[in-house]
Amino acid sequence: MFVGTEGDSVQPVLRRLNALRRLSEAGVSAIKMAVRHRILKAAAREDLVREGDRPDSVRVLLSGWAFRYRILVDGRRQIVNFILPGDSCDAHIYLFSRLDYSIATLTPVVYCELDRESFEQLVSSDRSVAEAFYCETLAANSIQREWTINLGRRDALERVAHLICELYERLRTVGLVDKDTFFLPATQTDLADATGLSTVHLNRTLQELRGSGLITLKDRNLTIHDFQALSNTAMFNPNYLHLDRK
Amino acid sequence: MFVGTEGDSVQPVLRRLNALRRLSEAGVSAIKMAVRHRILKAAAREDLVREGDRPDSVRVLLSGWAFRYRILVDGRRQIVNFILPGDSCDAHIYLFSRLDYSIATLTPVVYCELDRESFEQLVSSDRSVAEAFYCETLAANSIQREWTINLGRRDALERVAHLICELYERLRTVGLVDKDTFFLPATQTDLADATGLSTVHLNRTLQELRGSGLITLKDRNLTIHDFQALSNTAMFNPNYLHLDRK
DNA sequence: CGTAATATTGATCATGTTCAACGTCGGTGG
DNA sequence: CCACCGACGTTGAACATGATCAATATTACG
Numbered sequence: 001m002f003v004g005t006e007g008d009s010v011q012p013v014l015r016r017l018n019a020l021r022r023l024s025e026a027g028v029s030a031i032k033m034a035v036r037h038r039i040l041k042a043a044a045r046e047d048l049v050r051e052g053d054r055p056d057s058v059r060v061l062l063s064g065w066a067f068r069y070r071i072l073v074d075g076r077r078q079i080v081n082f083i084l085p086g087d088s089c090d091a092h093i094y095l096f097s098r099l100d101y102s103i104a105t106l107t108p109v110v111y112c113e114l115d116r117e118s119f120e121q122l123v124s125s126d127r128s129v130a131e132a133f134y135c136e137t138l139a140a141n142s143i144q145r146e147w148t149i150n151l152g153r154r155d156a157l158e159r160v161a162h163l164i165c166e167l168y169e170r171l172r173t174v175g176l177v178d179k180d181t182f183f184l185p186a187t188q189t190d191l192a193d194a195t196g197l198s199t200v201h202l203n204r205t206l207q208e209l210r211g212s213g214l215i216t217l218k219d220r221n222l223t224i225h226d227f228q229a230l231s232n233t234a235m236f237n238p239n240y241l242h243l244d245r246k
Numbered sequence: 247m248f249v250g251t252e253g254d255s256v257q258p259v260l261r262r263l264n265a266l267r268r269l270s271e272a273g274v275s276a277i278k279m280a281v282r283h284r285i286l287k288a289a290a291r292e293d294l295v296r297e298g299d300r301p302d303s304v305r306v307l308l309s310g311w312a313f314r315y316r317i318l319v320d321g322r323r324q325i326v327n328f329i330l331p332g333d334s335c336d337a338h339i340y341l342f343s344r345l346d347y348s349i350a351t352l353t354p355v356v357y358c359e360l361d362r363e364s365f366e367q368l369v370s371s372d373r374s375v376a377e378a379f380y381c382e383t384l385a386a387n388s389i390q391r392e393w394t395i396n397l398g399r400r401d402a403l404e405r406v407a408h409l410i411c412e413l414y415e416r417l418r419t420v421g422l423v424d425k426d427t428f429f430l431p432a433t434q435t436d437l438a439d440a441t442g443l444s445t446v447h448l449n450r451t452l453q454e455l456r457g458s459g460l461i462t463l464k465d466r467n468l469t470i471h472d473f474q475a476l477s478n479t480a481m482f483n484p485n486y487l488h489l490d491r492k
Numbered sequence: 493c494g495t496a497a498t499a500t501t502g503a504t505c506a507t508g509t510t511c512a513a514c515g516t517c518g519g520t521g522g
Numbered sequence: 523c524c525a526c527c528g529a530c531g532t533t534g535a536a537c538a539t540g541a542t543c544a545a546t547a548t549t550a551c552g
Contacts, residue, residue, distance in 0.1 A: 092377075098485060144394060145327075147394045148390060151442065152442030153322040189499095196399060201539085201541070203499065204540090235320075242343075434530075443508075451508095
């Protein structure tokens with residue numbers, strides 16, 4: 001659904017990119033211009049793109065949550081990452097012929113769709129923009145490595161704690177954490193599919209985290225009571241998010 | 247250790263990049279020139295880069311095997327991917343301030359080290375080269391997603407079978423498979439750390455694969471007797487490798 | 493108010509871990 | 523030459539984490 005321009009919806013994109021790599025003034029304006037061009041909306045629980053599609057454009061999420069996933073032939077689903085406001089979906093992906101994943105929304109979303117020409121014009125207009133998008137791709141890569149570690153070598157409690165720490169940090173950089181509380185629209189089934197657990201065990205793991213007073217999760221609102229402790233149980237080290245910009 | 251130029255060692259790089267994105271004549275020459283510039287060697291079981299290092303250059307593996315890994319504070323190790331001849335290690339990685347992973351060799355390796363200036367000169371010299379390197383980054387991302395799925399939603403047998411299928415396909419594109427047999431320098435401990443299993447269970451899983459006649463693994467040589475069957479047990483779909491270049 | 497999606501609980505089961513021992517192979521030094 | 527050593531691989535047994543199955547709350551919402 002086409003929407004036209006939308007108030008300050010570019011903000012998370014600027015915050016996200018700027019956290020990864022300092023944007024120039026010119027870069028900021030270029031992004032604002034480009035993003036205004038084609039803004040779309042989608043409802044909750046809707047596929048934005050599907051495995052096998054020909055990738056034609058780069059999508060940038062302005063508001064709402066989405067996730068990348070794949071379903072195996074026998075129905076098992078794995079959520080491979082969450083896409084948060086400000087995140088883009090594979091800059092330059094049109095270089096490939098087919099998508100190997102699907103993206104679905106978790107909430108209603110507003111996003112920007114840049115066709116190949118617009119995107120290339122954008123990144124060639126300013127060096128800091130090109131670098132920031134490259135950083136985004138590298139950061140996505142890094143996050144994906146961390147998920148590999150999470151699923152390969154952490155147990156259920158550590159995994160869930162780690163996911164929560166990651167979401168907290170990522171949401172914080174785009175201003176979506178309010179006093180250690182953030183909106184977590186994923187159901188327990190979603191969280192189970194993201195952490196490689198069964199829903200039953202995910203439920204029990206959440207209860208364990210609640211029981212030890214580390215978090216509260218109620219009505220889709222997650223509060224972290226002791227980030228340091230949560231971080232320790234998860235062995236969370238935020239370096240892989242590359243949000244420092246030294 | 248500095249080595250100077252080395253015969254046809256660029257070949258795997260050209261094959262790898264060309265499989266992802268057709269290189270122009272000019273691009274091929276540019277790569278040959280750039281790679282000849284600074285060729286290094288390292289012994290087996292040696293760290294090439296370490297977590298926390300400041301990334302200064304882009305590395306391209308010319309021969310031998312390496313792997314990216316991380317070790318958790320309590321000693322658990324996860325191998326997050328294997329780096330095969332022709333693969334590069336994070337084009338543009340110098341945009342970040344710190345590495346969040348280590349890379350170690352599995353065999354003696356020959357690799358090329360391009361500092362930021364050389365690399366940027368290379369990719370700006372030819373559009374197809376820039377696109378090919380971008381594809382490499384996107385493909386790395388895609389492989390990492392597949393590993394996430396592997397660890398999250400496949401059981402031990404499927405996981406190991408899947409890893410073998412992936413290595414087979416990747417090695418084939420750089421000409422390192424001879425009649426369904428390839429050199430697999432990883433120990434069972436390495437394979438366990440790559441698949442998120444214990445060495446004991448990895449050993450038993452390999453025996454199961456051998457027992458059902460799917461593979462032979464002896465003296466570091468792996469033979470696939472029935473790729474179709476192996477592929478089926480792994481639910482392997484090579485699309486995520488993006489080696490088709492449609 | 494009724495219904496479907498989501499969350500929770502208990503009980504049983506299975507996959508994979510851990511621990512400990514032993515086997516095998518290829519050096520290496522006496 | 524051979525005894526020793528270390529790395530790697532293999533085996534058995536006990537154990538544990540997490541899966542599965544099935545039933546029952548709870549909630550959201552038309």
